[in-house]
Amino acid sequence: MTDVVLVVNTGSSSIKVATYALVDPEEPLWKGEIDGIGRTPTYESRSGKAPGPQQAVPSEFARGHRSLIHWLLERLRQEQPTLKVAAAGHRVVHGGRRFSAPALVTETVLEELHGLSALAPSHQPHNLAGIQAVADTWPEIPQVACFDTAFHRSQPRVAQLFALPRWLSDEGVLRYGFHGLSYEYIASVLPDYLxxxxxxxxxxxxxxxxxxxxxxxxxxxxxxxxxxxxxxxxxxxxxxxxxxxxxxxxxxxxxxxxxxxxxxxxxxxxxxxxxxxxxxxxxxxxxxxxxxxxxxxxxxxxxxxxxxxxxxxxxxxxxxxxxxxxxxxxxxxxxxxxxxxxxxxxxxxxxxxxxxxxxxxxxxxxxxxxxxIATDEEGVIARHTCRLTQAMTLS
The missing domain is CATH 3.30.420.40 (ATPase, nucleotide binding domain)
Structure with a gap:
């Protein structure tokens, strides 16, 4: 069995999952994706560089993101029986003011993230459904939330402010920015191109x-x-x-x-x-x-x-x-x-x-x-998850 980190990237119209070696999370060992959610969902997977055939998702699983994620995780277990999921990382769109770096998922963290769902209603509930689906399947493994807003916390305060009464800014009505995992990856490889x-x-x-x-x-x-x-x-x-x-x-x-x-x-x-x-x-x-x-x-x-x-x-x-x-x-x-x-x-x-x-x-x-430059949000999540879970093990 090979220990792997599982990455779940749940969007409004697609769900992407990938597995990476726990000790060297550079290239995915396996990838699976459901696309066309809300229309006619289709599924495709690839092991290495060879894509599998595209196929329709059974209609009984197309009722919502959570059931689709469960179906996708079961496909992973069927197609890659020699992989042992040791940790999981998730894209979470909104981290609010508190989460400026990846965080281990606890009940308290999960409750806070649910509280931010109103700020990203088309994404956050689906992201958190992915966390719950993994917990249903592998309840013993650590999970890590990686935030799309975190990369932008380096901005000067003036770039984050609205011209609203100060009490609203103090309560978190700020410009947060998104797609941070994508931008983080691009920033990491820019010297290779420029x-x-x-x-x-x-x-x-x-x-x-x-x-x-x-x-x-x-x-x-x-x-x-x-x-x-x-x-x-x-x-x-x-x-x-x-x-x-x-x-x-x-x-x-x-x-x-x-x-x-x-x-x-x-x-x-x-x-x-x-x-x-x-x-x-x-x-x-x-x-x-x-x-x-x-x-x-x-x-x-x-x-x-x-x-x-x-x-x-x-x-x-x-x-x-x-x-x-x-x-x-x-x-x-x-x-x-x-x-x-x-x-x-x-x-x-x-x-x-x-x-x-x-x-x-x-x-x-x-x-x-x-x-x-092709972005790689899943790779960023995998590396953050490995670092955080390994640090947790060492402590």
Whole structure:
């Protein structure tokens, strides 16, 4: 039997699990993923570099995240019977003010994290369902929560504040930022791509169904586009991004909508889906001739460029741009449009490299290096989990 650390990354529309050797958690031994939750969930696994066939998840398990996670963990046990799960690590979206580093899961910690669910209702309950599902399957193993907000605690206080009465800031109404595990990974590998420039002024564009930007200096977060919740910032698949708070007041006061209806509108009916009326998937919109699809894409790019410019101003210039996550890694057209919008910074694209998804997509004459780097949230979680559980054993 091989002792492994299990990583569970539970999102709103997908669940990813992976196993890593406990003593050297660099490359996954096995990966399994359920995608399309809320539609027709499909499952795919891979051992090493060989992917297995994609298959439908049995309908009796497609009732919710917890049952899907249980099904996925059972697949792990069936497909990898020689692996012994010794510890588990989880992506948890919101850590609030207290959790600025990974934490061992205890009953007290779990209770606190449930209390933060209202700040990330599309993610936090699913993250915590993953913790419970693992506890149901392996009740004796230690579990570690790794927080998407933790990476951004390095930001100066002014970057975390809203212009609200101080008592609200003191009670935790702050800009927390998200996608921190992704940004932490990108920061860790930047020297491999940018050399000494990696310590300079970098913007990372995590563009996926959820999307955000992060400004790095010395590979630490100094500002980001998301705020108190994961609704803020860029246009996303179903989320509205930055919004005049007066719109919310208008919907409640003048349109007679309930808080639940407004929440559903902003979290699940807006973004690319709401503007296009077609799809929340950028691939569908890029393939469509519908003018509403074109407008949704234009708005996505417009808002991304606007917020990218704001981060460049906070950095005082730009030494490199990195694309990551689903759209960032796989959409040459969105990368092309965004880099074209940065011509004022001297950025230019190598069309062939961009089309091929090369690691460096800027032209040889570009004043700004532009890279595509595949993120690895699961690897970050695995390493944090191994360190924390090993420290617990030594103590």
């Amino acid at each position: 050399g000494t420039r990696a310590e300079g002024r970098i913007v990372v564009a995590h563009l996926g169904h959820g999307a955000s930007l992060c400004a790095l200096r010395d590979r630490h977060s100094i500002a980001t586009s998301m705020g108190f919740t994961a609704l803020d910032g860029l246009v996303m698949g179903k989320r509205c991004g930055a919004l005049d708070p007066g719109v919310v007041l208008h919907l409640l006061r003048d349109r007679g909508m309930s808080m639940q209806q407004v929440d559903a509108l902003l979290s699940h009916e807006s973004g690319l889906l709401g503007v296009s009326g077609i799809s929340d998937d950028m691939r569908d919109l890029l393939e469509s001739d519908d003018p509403h699809a074109r407008e949704a894409i234009e708005l996505f790019v417009y808002r991304a460029l606007s917020q990218l410019g704001a981060l460049v101003a906070q950095l005082g210039g730009l030494d490199g741009l990195v694309f990551t996550a689903g759209i960032g890694e796989h959409s040459p057209e969105i990368r092309r449009r965004l880099v074209a919008g940065l011509a004022w910074l001297g950025a230019s694209l190598d069309p062939a490299a961009n089309a091929a998804g090369a690691s460096c997509i800027s032209s040889p004459t570009s004043a700004l290096p532009v890279h595509v």
